[in-house]
């Protein structure tokens with residue numbers, strides 16, 4: 001039976017004698033998840049209607065009616081709590097067309113002229129990804145602002161610097177906060193770079209060869225906020241690089257958040273005891289009354305795993321696909337949505353965590369001094385006395401051994417003992433071994449000297465307009 005008067009269930013029934021198997025529909029239908037593109041699908045459809053009018057395919061009056069119906073459809077779609085799977089529509093594009101035909105009859109069926117779901121979905125997904133990138137970038141800024149506030153609060157607080165998680169050299173806590181700020185700054189600009197390459201419009205590529213109607217693709221691209229049309233129709237419908245790049249940028253950002261989370265987990269242990277997190281971002285134990293667990297930070301670590309998984313899933317989906325569209329590409333959406341959603345939650349909670357951190361300045365200072373963190377400073381002092389650095393390194397190593405054996409710090413060793421191993425030491429050495437001197441000496445671009453950190457903080461603040 002042919003069905004030309006009513007809204008069709010599928011967009012391709014004509015050639016088929018029987019409908020799809022229920023199991024086929026279970027694997028093939030994407031409406032349950034591509035419903036998230038409904039806004040973009042309507043936006044793209046409105047622009048397409050205008051483009052068809054410019055091409056002389058639709059009359060001005062027809063475009064006005066299509067536009068009105070699509071605007072009403074958007075309101076209806078936004079009011080729905082869940083994807084309208086009872087509609088029987090295979091995907092979001094089918095649903096929009098079904099509704100349009102139900103509202104406008106034959107005119108609704110004209111909208112798909114010269115268009116394919118292949119260029120439609122590629123366009124929808126670019127529009128969605130572009131908006132999501134903008135949201136994540138704004139959230140990264142918020143987290144950067146939280147780190148600036150932390151650096152401000154702790155501008156004079158010394159903090160232990162580690163390599164191999166062993167005490168290395170003291171830094172300022174503000175320097176540590178700004179280190180994470182820098183990583184996030186790269187994440188933000190990486191997203192912006194991905195956005196710039198993404199911002200081209202595939203619509204008008206049609207199924208694969210380009211539309212057969214005289215569409216002004218430049219004007220169409222502009223209507224949808226794109227910089228230009230995609231230059232090749234095959235590539236326009238086959239390319240998912242924009243999604244891969246967005247996922248890649250998300251994965252790198254998630255890794256940065258996992259490192260930040262991991263540091264806070266360690267520093268908040270009883271053994272380190274340098275920071276306490278706000279109750280609101282931690283949890284207790286159902287059995288151990290004393291527990292305060294850093295769940296938010298653990299999830300920053302944990303979510304990185306799934307976001308990396310999302311990236312890998314789409315990389316593998318795209319690998320080896322022949323041009324142009326293949327149904328495999330329908331699998332692009334869930335990992336993309338998942339990664340951008342979860343990164344958003346992570347960024348927002350990370351800002352909350354940072355704002356709620358209270359650092360124990362006494363313990364931070366003690367930790368910054370511990371573990372012979374001024375040993376390099378003593379070696380540098382000896383270099384200043386004319387000792388070659390390798391010899392100075394050797395002499396200080398011996399002094400560390402001596403201090404360890406006595407259970408004291410380097411600056412606790414009497415001058416005579418210092419001289420026994422490092423004959424160039426003079427009485428002024430003790431001034432050089434203080435925390436303040438050690439910090440002040442790192443007075444280079446990017447160093448932890450207090451003046452440098454203040455300048456870096458001012459730069460960070462002005463960069464963000466914070």
Ligand code: ARG
Nearest residue numbers: 030034091117118121329330
């Ligand atoms: N639901 C499909 C997807 O997300 C839309 C494109 C369908 N194209 C096709 N030729 N069957 O990829």
